[in-house]
Amino acid sequence: MSCTGSWTPCSASRSELLHSRSTDERPTDVEVLTRQLGRPPRSPWSVAVRCGYGRPSVIRCGPILEGGEPFPTLMWLSCPWLVESVGRQESAGEAAAWKKRLAGDASAARRLLEADSHYRRMRARCAGGSDPCADVGIAGQSDPLATKCLHAHVATFLAGLDDPVGEAVFGSIHDSECPDDRCAPHPDRESRREPEVARR
Numbered sequence: 001m002s003c004t005g006s007w008t009p010c011s012a013s014r015s016e017l018l019h020s021r022s023t024d025e026r027p028t029d030v031e032v033l034t035r036q037l038g039r040p041p042r043s044p045w046s047v048a049v050r051c052g053y054g055r056p057s058v059i060r061c062g063p064i065l066e067g068g069e070p071f072p073t074l075m076w077l078s079c080p081w082l083v084e085s086v087g088r089q090e091s092a093g094e095a096a097a098w099k100k101r102l103a104g105d106a107s108a109a110r111r112l113l114e115a116d117s118h119y120r121r122m123r124a125r126c127a128g129g130s131d132p133c134a135d136v137g138i139a140g141q142s143d144p145l146a147t148k149c150l151h152a153h154v155a156t157f158l159a160g161l162d163d164p165v166g167e168a169v170f171g172s173i174h175d176s177e178c179p180d181d182r183c184a185p186h187p188d189r190e191s192r193r194e195p196e197v198a199r200r
Helices: 014-018 029-037 080-091 094-104 106-126 150-158 164-171
Strands: 045-050 056-061 075-077
Touching (some): 029 056, 045 150, 056 150, 080 094, 080 164, 094 106, 094 150, 094 164, 150 164
Antiparallel strands (some): 045 056, 056 075
8 A cells, every 4th residue: 555645845954955755665675664663564654755875764654554453653753863863852851842832832833733634634545535543643643732752743744744843853953864874774784875865
């Protein structure tokens, strides 16, 4: 199952420098994702975003897994470097801080509500018209403004939705890409980039 519907263009440009949206498949994707996730990816899935080395950094997940289980998360952050960076922000209390920020920023709240609505519509289209997880949106939240999982917001932003939380969290990461291509598949784990996604 592949879900490649249109996404609202994001407003920031940093993601275009190091993490670029992608729909192609590569022979090493399963190996790389298995190392990143600590398990094989659960089908159906496809790569949504690649880092500058050409490795998956966000995967697009189906709203119904191959065993029939509903799955609310459309975009999953797989890049270990970003996962660790975002995790540090969560540990520092940034998820709760974002809930307070959104309560006092009508513009950001409106953007997030619009992104969440788009996310739910996209998930319904992926499922064939009926959303199997209609009660929740980004990050599995029934209330979009009650931020919980910053990883989900970053993944959503990198995949193309105008998620202000994901945009700000990603933008605050000083080095948004690892220096050593640590997800390179064996036996080729070298610090080099694939030509078509070389740093601009």
